[in-house]
Amino acid sequence: MKKALKIILGIVxxxxxxxxxxxxxxxxxxxxxYKIGEKNLKIPIFVYHDIVENEDEIQFDYMQTTKETFEKQxxxxxxxxxxxxxxxxxxxxxxxxxxxxxKSFLITFDDGFEGVYKYAYPFAKQHNIPITSFVINYDVGxxxxxxxxxxxEMDKSxxxxxxxxxxxxxxxxxYLPEDLLKDVTTSLEEIEKELGxxxxxxxxxxxxxxxxxxxxxxxDNGIIQNLTDNKVNKSKELNIYGLHRMYPLNDPVWKIILxxxxxxxxx
Ligand SMILES: [Zn+2]
Numbered sequence: 001m002k003k004a005l006k007i008i009l010g011i012v013x014x015x016x017x018x019x020x021x022x023x024x025x026x027x028x029x030x031x032x033x034y035k036i037g038e039k040n041l042k043i044p045i046f047v048y049h050d051i052v053e054n055e056d057e058i059q060f061d062y063m064q065t066t067k068e069t070f071e072k073q074x075x076x077x078x079x080x081x082x083x084x085x086x087x088x089x090x091x092x093x094x095x096x097x098x099x100x101x102x103k104s105f106l107i108t109f110d111d112g113f114e115g116v117y118k119y120a121y122p123f124a125k126q127h128n129i130p131i132t133s134f135v136i137n138y139d140v141g142x143x144x145x146x147x148x149x150x151x152x153e154m155d156k157s158x159x160x161x162x163x164x165x166x167x168x169x170x171x172x173x174x175y176l177p178e179d180l181l182k183d184v185t186t187s188l189e190e191i192e193k194e195l196g197x198x199x200x201x202x203x204x205x206x207x208x209x210x211x212x213x214x215x216x217x218x219x220d221n222g223i224i225q226n227l228t229d230n231k232v233n234k235s236k237e238l239n240i241y242g243l244h245r246m247y248p249l250n251d252p253v254w255k256i257i258l259x260x261x262x263x264x265x266x267x
Pocket of ligand 1: 110111165169205206207
């Protein structure tokens, strides 16, 4: 009996020492930056849709996040050493032109809802956090979606990047590759025209639906592509023509971190 107790105590002590060592190492290296290939970084890209004021406005957890939860999530992650980056940062890193911090992540919003302008944008500006909004051209300025004037204002602030979520939010996996390309390039060109400058060619598939032919034709045309597959990017297999994105939903910070770790371990 005494021997068994000693063994258990030994195991518990070892776990505590290992855990403490890991935490000390993690905190000590929190501000380290790495070139691509140097370290297998986990780079989660968060997909949000709308930000709302009150909890009773939430219909689906993946579609609406409250302002309070969103701010808590982002500030909580930053406090723990996570660094929000832009697509420009990610691309420069992928090209070997820039180092990324150990715990980089991206914040994206699909569809171009009004809540992005009303809640996410002022928050991003206040804390100087880069965020990305993917617009559906046909919906800009219609009920529930922000206008081109608001898009220009956000774009000028320097903290919001606006890219394409297609012209009309179709199921593009059923499109011929050339028709998909036409839709996406028209969408990107129109955004450039509205913003008055050229933009990085970044596209997000509506409903996360795609096919390989479509993906290839966009890749051949240099268009960076986002999926919605609830996975986490790992820098050793980083593919900017098929970026994984995960849902933070209305989860607390600890749950988001667990999800990042679990998903990057699992997939
Ligand atoms: Zn969408």
